[in-house]
Amino acid sequence: xxxxxxxxxxxxxxxxxxxxxxxxxxxxxxxxxxxxxxxxxxxxxxxxxxxxxxxxxxxxxxxxxxxxxxxxxxxxxxxxxxxxxxxxxxxxxxxxxxxxxxxxxxxxxxxxxxxxxxxxxxxxxxxxxxxxxxxxxxxxxxxxxxxxxxxxxxxxxxxxxxxxxxxxxxxxxxxxxxxxxxxx
Amino acid sequence: xxxxxxxxxxxxxxxxxxxxxxxxxxxxxxxxxxxxxxxxxxxxxxxxxxxxxxxxxxxxxxxxxxxxxxxxxxxxxxxxxxxxxxxxxxxxxxxxxxxxxxxxxxxxxxxxxxxxxxxxxxxxxxxxxxxxxxxxxxxxxxxxxxxxxxxxxxxxxxxxxxxxxxxxxxxxxxxxxxxxxxxxxxxxxxxxxxxxx
Numbered sequence: 192x193x194x195x196x197x198x199x200x201x202x203x204x205x206x207x208x209x210x211x212x213x214x215x216x217x218x219x220x221x222x223x224x225x226x227x228x229x230x231x232x233x234x235x236x237x238x239x240x241x242x243x244x245x246x247x248x249x250x251x252x253x254x255x256x257x258x259x260x261x262x263x264x265x266x267x268x269x270x271x272x273x274x275x276x277x278x279x280x281x282x283x284x285x286x287x288x289x290x291x292x293x294x295x296x297x298x299x300x301x302x303x304x305x306x307x308x309x310x311x312x313x314x315x316x317x318x319x320x321x322x323x324x325x326x327x328x329x330x331x332x333x334x335x336x337x338x339x340x341x342x343x344x345x346x347x348x349x350x351x352x353x354x355x356x357x358x359x360x361x362x363x364x365x366x367x368x369x370x371x372x373x374x375x
Numbered sequence: 376x377x378x379x380x381x382x383x384x385x386x387x388x389x390x391x392x393x394x395x396x397x398x399x400x401x402x403x404x405x406x407x408x409x410x411x412x413x414x415x416x417x418x419x420x421x422x423x424x425x426x427x428x429x430x431x432x433x434x435x436x437x438x439x440x441x442x443x444x445x446x447x448x449x450x451x452x453x454x455x456x457x458x459x460x461x462x463x464x465x466x467x468x469x470x471x472x473x474x475x476x477x478x479x480x481x482x483x484x485x486x487x488x489x490x491x492x493x494x495x496x497x498x499x500x501x502x503x504x505x506x507x508x509x510x511x512x513x514x515x516x517x518x519x520x521x522x523x524x525x526x527x528x529x530x531x532x533x534x535x536x537x538x539x540x541x542x543x544x545x546x547x548x549x550x551x552x553x554x555x556x557x558x559x560x561x562x563x564x565x566x567x568x569x570x571x572x
Contacts, residue, residue: 340461342475342486345531348544349461349473349488352528352554355395356492360552362391369384372377 398467402493405468409456413442420512435478435513440465443472444479444511446487451497451505461488469494477539480514480568484536488544491555495545498559507541507563514570516541518563525557532560539565 338350437443437459444457457479461471470489477483489495501507507518518541525547526532533542541563546555 338461339533340474342473342484342533344533344535346533347529348526348532348558348560349471349486350528351461351466351488351490351495351544351546351558352556353490353492353546354554355398357553358391359395362388362395365384365388365391367388369381369386369388372381372384374381375377 399493402467405464406456406494409442409458409468413445413456416442416512435481435511437472437474437478439474444509446470446479447508447510448497448501449506449508450502451500453495453497455489455494457487457509466490467493473533476533476542478513479509479511479541480516480539480565482537482539484533484540484542485509486533486542486544491546491549491551491559495543496549498543498545498561499547499549501543501561506566507543509541514568516565516569517567519566520561520563522560522562524560526560528556528558530558532558539568541565 339346339348439460439462441459442456443459446455446457447453455469457470457472458465458468459472459474461473465471466489470487472478473486473488476486479485479487489498491498501520501523503520503523505520507520509516509518516539524532532544543561543563545559547557547559548555549559
């Protein structure tokens with residue numbers, strides 16, 4: 192290589208450098224505007240899905256409450272309902288012929304398995320017999336696990352179920368297992 | 376280690392077995408005592424009816440634990456004394472008369488319940504057409520079984536009746552291990568009744 196070749200090399204570098212610059216620039220610079228649109232659309236779709244899910248959960252809760260027959264009365268009615276989130280057992284002041292619904296604070300209020308406790312007040316303002324409230328179905332749509340101790344029309348048969356045979360069997364198996372372990 | 380575990384299991388098993396045995400023994404003792412008390416009441420009633428005229432009320436009510444009468448089913452050799460109430464204490468001693476239901480022989484539905492593993496163990500063999508006899512202080516009634524059904528635990532099964540009716544209930548299946556999920560309901564209609572003065 193001589194001094195004559197230096198201008199040729201310079202021209203060659205210049206030509207190659209411009210081509211390389213063009214390629215490098217095209218490869219590095221991303222289409223920013225298009226990526227921004229995609230992110231916004233994704234956020235919108237997630238938000239819409241959350242809103243739809245919340246609406247669906249609310250509808251399910253309403254459906255469960257209506258199926259269980261626990262209908263919250265309108266505000267103008269004498270009935271009152273206390274919120275589920277309150278952890279304390281404060282009871283709203285009872286009015287005549289009122290029905291007070293209390294939600295079990297230990298259960299999530301937005302859960303379909305939340306249990307409603309019903310207190311019935313008669314026209315004197317006193318709390319009525321608990322037997323009257325016990326006949327109401329629970330939110331599971333099944334009578335409460337209460338024994339029939341007094342005859343009423345349409346009542347289920349008294350609870351005569353006993354676990355004594357099962358206990359005797361368990362005791363026998365435990366004894367046999369203990370004897371086998373001691374023998375081995 | 377195994378011997379120690381075996382000893383622990385034996386102690387636990389023996390304790391559970393003792394508890395079950397005490398429960399059954401107490402039930403048998405209460406049953407014998409109820410029989411003796413009923414025999415004394417019968418004797419007292421015989422003397423009283425011979426000397427005075429006793430008029431029975433339209434609906435007899437009993438205090439909890441008071442003896443209501445006697446239940447006999449000859450086909451399965453069942454002979455038990457009925458006490459008022461369906462609590463654990465009453466059902467340990469014998470069949471219990473459901474409070475609020477009619478007294479056997481009086482107008483209305485008389486409901487009698489008992490445990491399937493003790494006093495109503497043979498109730499599963501009772502079929503439609505079998506004879507049932509109830510003896511109370513006021514009436515001796517002969518019934519015939521007219522209905523037999525198995526219902527769920529929570530299924531309504533006790534209904535009012537304008538005429539005398541007898542309902543016998545126990546758990547079902549009879550040989551179920553653990554708390555039985557269903558109930559056996561037998562209904563009977565009177566075929567003969569005699570007033571006991």
